[in-house]
Amino acid sequence: MIFKRPAPPRRAGRALSVREKYLPTLISVGTVLIVILVIRSVVISSSQWPRIKNQFFNLDVIIEVFPKVLHGFGINMAVWIIALVVIAVWALVLAIFRSLNGPWFAPLKVFSIVYIDLLRGLPSLLLVLLFGFGMPALQIPGLPKSSIFWGALAMISSYSAYAAEVYRSGIESVHTGQQLAAKALGLSQVQTLFYCILPQAVRNVFPSLLNLAVALQKDVALLSVLGVRDAVREAQIYTARTFNYSSLIAAAALFLVATIPLARLTDYITKKDRERRLQGAS
Amino acid sequence: MYKIEIEHLTKYYGDNLVLDNVDLKVANHEVVCLIGSSGSGKSTLLRCVNDLVSFNEGSIKLDGVSIHDPEFNMKDLYKRIGIVFQAYNLFPHMSVIDNITLAPKKVHRREKEESEAHGKELLSLFGLDGFADSYPEQLSGGQQQRVAIVRAMANKPDILLLDEVTAALDPELIGDVLSVIKDLRNQGMTMLIVTHEMGFAKDVADRVCFLDGGKILEEAPPKDLFSKPENLRTKQFLQRIIESGRL
Numbered sequence: 001m002i003f004k005r006p007a008p009p010r011r012a013g014r015a016l017s018v019r020e021k022y023l024p025t026l027i028s029v030g031t032v033l034i035v036i037l038v039i040r041s042v043v044i045s046s047s048q049w050p051r052i053k054n055q056f057f058n059l060d061v062i063i064e065v066f067p068k069v070l071h072g073f074g075i076n077m078a079v080w081i082i083a084l085v086v087i088a089v090w091a092l093v094l095a096i097f098r099s100l101n102g103p104w105f106a107p108l109k110v111f112s113i114v115y116i117d118l119l120r121g122l123p124s125l126l127l128v129l130l131f132g133f134g135m136p137a138l139q140i141p142g143l144p145k146s147s148i149f150w151g152a153l154a155m156i157s158s159y160s161a162y163a164a165e166v167y168r169s170g171i172e173s174v175h176t177g178q179q180l181a182a183k184a185l186g187l188s189q190v191q192t193l194f195y196c197i198l199p200q201a202v203r204n205v206f207p208s209l210l211n212l213a214v215a216l217q218k219d220v221a222l223l224s225v226l227g228v229r230d231a232v233r234e235a236q237i238y239t240a241r242t243f244n245y246s247s248l249i250a251a252a253a254l255f256l257v258a259t260i261p262l263a264r265l266t267d268y269i270t271k272k273d274r275e276r277r278l279q280g281a282s
Numbered sequence: 283m284y285k286i287e288i289e290h291l292t293k294y295y296g297d298n299l300v301l302d303n304v305d306l307k308v309a310n311h312e313v314v315c316l317i318g319s320s321g322s323g324k325s326t327l328l329r330c331v332n333d334l335v336s337f338n339e340g341s342i343k344l345d346g347v348s349i350h351d352p353e354f355n356m357k358d359l360y361k362r363i364g365i366v367f368q369a370y371n372l373f374p375h376m377s378v379i380d381n382i383t384l385a386p387k388k389v390h391r392r393e394k395e396e397s398e399a400h401g402k403e404l405l406s407l408f409g410l411d412g413f414a415d416s417y418p419e420q421l422s423g424g425q426q427q428r429v430a431i432v433r434a435m436a437n438k439p440d441i442l443l444l445d446e447v448t449a450a451l452d453p454e455l456i457g458d459v460l461s462v463i464k465d466l467r468n469q470g471m472t473m474l475i476v477t478h479e480m481g482f483a484k485d486v487a488d489r490v491c492f493l494d495g496g497k498i499l500e501e502a503p504p505k506d507l508f509s510k511p512e513n514l515r516t517k518q519f520l521q522r523i524i525e526s527g528r529l
Contacts, residue, residue, distance in 0.1 A: 180334055181371035185385035185437065186360030195384060199375045 054244070061246040065238045069247060073231035073254045079152050079220045084213055086156050091163030092202075096193065098164070099171050112164070119161035125222055127154040132226035151223035159216050166208045170201035207270035214263050218255060231255070283346045285310045285441060285472045286331060291340035293326060293496075300326050301337065302496035311470045315483040315504070318493035319519065324476040327493070328443050331474065332363040344441075361390065364434030368446040370426045372418040378405070378429050379414040382436045390437065397436070404432045408462055424455030428462055442466065444475040448482075460486075480523055484508055492516045 043049060097105070097112035119127070131154035136145045144150070174197050182192035202209075224233040231254055235247035286308040293301035300323045308314050316324040329335045331342060333349065333356065341348050349359055372381050379401050386397035402414055408428045418426050427447055434442060444463065448456045460482050467473065467486055477483050483490055484504045491501040492513065500513040511517045 175371075177367060177369055177371040178373065181367065181373070184332055184334060184360060184363075184365045185433070186357055186389040187385065191388055195388065196373050200373075203375065 056245050056249050058244055058246040061238075061242070061244050062250045065235065065247040066250055068234045068238075069231050069250045069254065072229055072234035073251065073258075075148070075228065075230045076220050076223075076232075076255075077258065079148065079155070079223065079230075080217050083152055083156050083159070083216060083220065087160050087163050087212075087216075088209075090156065091160040092167055092198075094160060094164035095167035095171060096198075098168055099193070100189070102189070116161045116164055119157050120165070122158070124155065124158045124219060125225070127158050128222045128225060130154070131157075132223070147226040147228050148223065151226050151228060152220075155216065155220060155222065159212060159219075163209060163212055166205050166212065167201065169208075170205035171197055173204050174200045204273075207266060207273050210262070210266040210269060214259055214266060217259050217262065221255070284308060284343075285312070285345065286474065287341075287343040287346070288327075288331070289341050289343070291327070291330060291337055291342070293323075293330065293335070293337040300496050301330070304340070304496070304498055306491065306498060306501075308472060308474060311472055312488050313467050313471075313473045313475065313486055315475045315477055315487035315490045316493055317477065317480065317483060317490060317519075322493040323496040324493050325445050328365070328445050328474060328476050331441075331443060332365055333359060334365070357389065360385075361437050362439050363441045363443060364437055364439035365443040365445065366427070366430045366434050366447050368449045370418070370423075370430045370450075372426055372430055372433070374418050377415050377417055378410070378421075381418070381429060382433045385433075385437050401432070401436055404435055405429075408432050409458070422455060423451045424458045427451060427455075427459050431459075431462060431466075440472060442471050442473045444473060444477070446476050446478060448477070448479055480508070480520075492519065494519070 094112045094115060097108040098116070100109055128151050131150040132147050135143065135150050136147070178196050178200070179192060182196045187195065221230060221232045224230050224236065227233065229237075231251040232248075235251040238247040239245055284307045286306070288304060288306040291301050291304040291306075292299070302323075304323075304327060306314070306327075316327065318324050326335060330337045341350065343349070344354075344359070344362065347354055349356070373384070376384065379398060382401040382404070383394070383397040386392045386400070387394060405411060405414060408431065410425060410428055410432065413421065413425065413429070418429065421429065427450075431442075431447075447463075448459055451459065456479070460479070463473070463475070463482075464486055475483070475487070487504050489501055490504045490507045491498045492507065492511075492515070493499070494515050500507060500511060500516045502512075507516070508520065511520055
């Protein structure tokens with residue numbers, strides 16, 4: 001009698017050889033590098049390149065202007081962060097107003113609808129000019145005169161209208177069964193909203209809110225039109241004096257350093273969110 | 283005195299008549315099953331009882347007091363009547379124990395420790411020991427539905443409304459939920475049950491009502507209604523059920 005040895009457990013697939021593992025990556029990196037090198041050599045060999053380089057990418061200028069632009073960029077980021085916090089809260093309040101039903105809440109609901117319609121329909125730049133120059137010009141005692149304050153308020157007003165609509169779509173995306181269940185348990189309309197609906201709504205729209213945050217991160221530069229010495233303004237001041245635009249490139253680089261990681265983070269969270277939903281659906 | 287007394291209940295959705303002058307009385311500790319094809323008004327009737335949908339005419343009395351009586355405390359209504367839905371409707375962002383204790387804590391202002399102890403006691407009673415800190419999506423459909431029953435029970439209701447609670451479950455999970463409902467019946471819970479499980483209705487009901495076109499066409503103890511239905515529509519309905527092998 002011959003006892004057969006049990007067969008070794010079968011692997012789900014055969015192991016990839018080193019070549020198969022790394023070749024695709026190598027090819028991708030190689031082709032991208034080649035394309036970059038070709039473009040670079042074409043650009044650099046063109047007759048106008050030295051002028052372009054001097055106007056936009058002058059390293060001496062960038063180094064000279066960098067401390068001021070960086071300081072200005074600090075103002076951009078400070079305004080951005082404060083605005084983010086205020087918008088997150090104010091837009092939620094607007095969305096809640098809009099979602100309330102019942103005759104007693106009608107004034108809040110109407111206010112919210114009018115606010116969102118008006119503020120979403122106006123260019124942010126117009127609001128910044130209107131608030132930033134208009135309000136201080138009123139010379140009402142007790143009202144702040146700071147351009148940063150009024151500029152930030154304009155951005156907050158404008159972006160809150162968008163964010164409120166995002167929140168509202170989140171509230172509407174929560175299944176009506178949740179509301180029924182909460183009501184049947186005896187929860188009031190406000191309790192239902194806070195304990196049952198909003199936590200789900202905010203989770204559902206978090207990626208969209210982050211997208212707005214990325215957009216706002218760049219748009220705070222609109223405050224430069226008010227004379228606020230942010231990164232863009234500082235760069236412009238230098239440009240006006242020397243007719244060299246490398247200072248704007250320095251500011252551009254700073255904005256990219258801030259926005260690209262946040263955009264990547266948004267992509268990542270969006271992807272996770274989609275996976276979570278697909279899992280929930282199965 | 284009846285536990286639930288529904289009189290002349292009429293309900294329109296737009297121009298559509300969904301409940302047509304319905305009368306139904308449910309005694310204390312009685313279990314009444316509502317059967318009928320989709321769109322016959324069973325679920326709407328159930329939801330009128332605990333004010334989830336409003337109705338146009340008629341009245342609903344609990345222990346002899348109309349729920350529209352100014353004396354009647356609506357908070358009391360939600361406390362005294364629990365409902366379980368076909369799709370469970372658990373709150374997905376809350377753990378099982380938070381789902382169960384939400385209403386006791388926030389609506390009835392019971393202490394956190396007290397309501398959690400009561401919740402855990404109910405969980406173990408319904409065979410859900412150790413699931414208190416799980417989230418609904420981590421549970422099977424049958425477990426989720428039992429959690430939903432526990433959530434309804436946590437308010438200590440004396441009436442339970444069950445709205446097609448097994449319709450969304452895989453066949454092998456239905457048994458668990460149905461045996462839980464039988465236990466509740468044996469403990470004397472007054473129940474109004476919408477169901478498509480005729481075998482279960484036969485087993486658990488004191489009385490079965492057949493609804494069609496927003497009317498109760500026939501009501502009788504299950505052994506009578508299922509063996510010798512009097513109304514022609516009831517006969518046709520049961521015939522179709524038997525043909526599809528579900529009775």
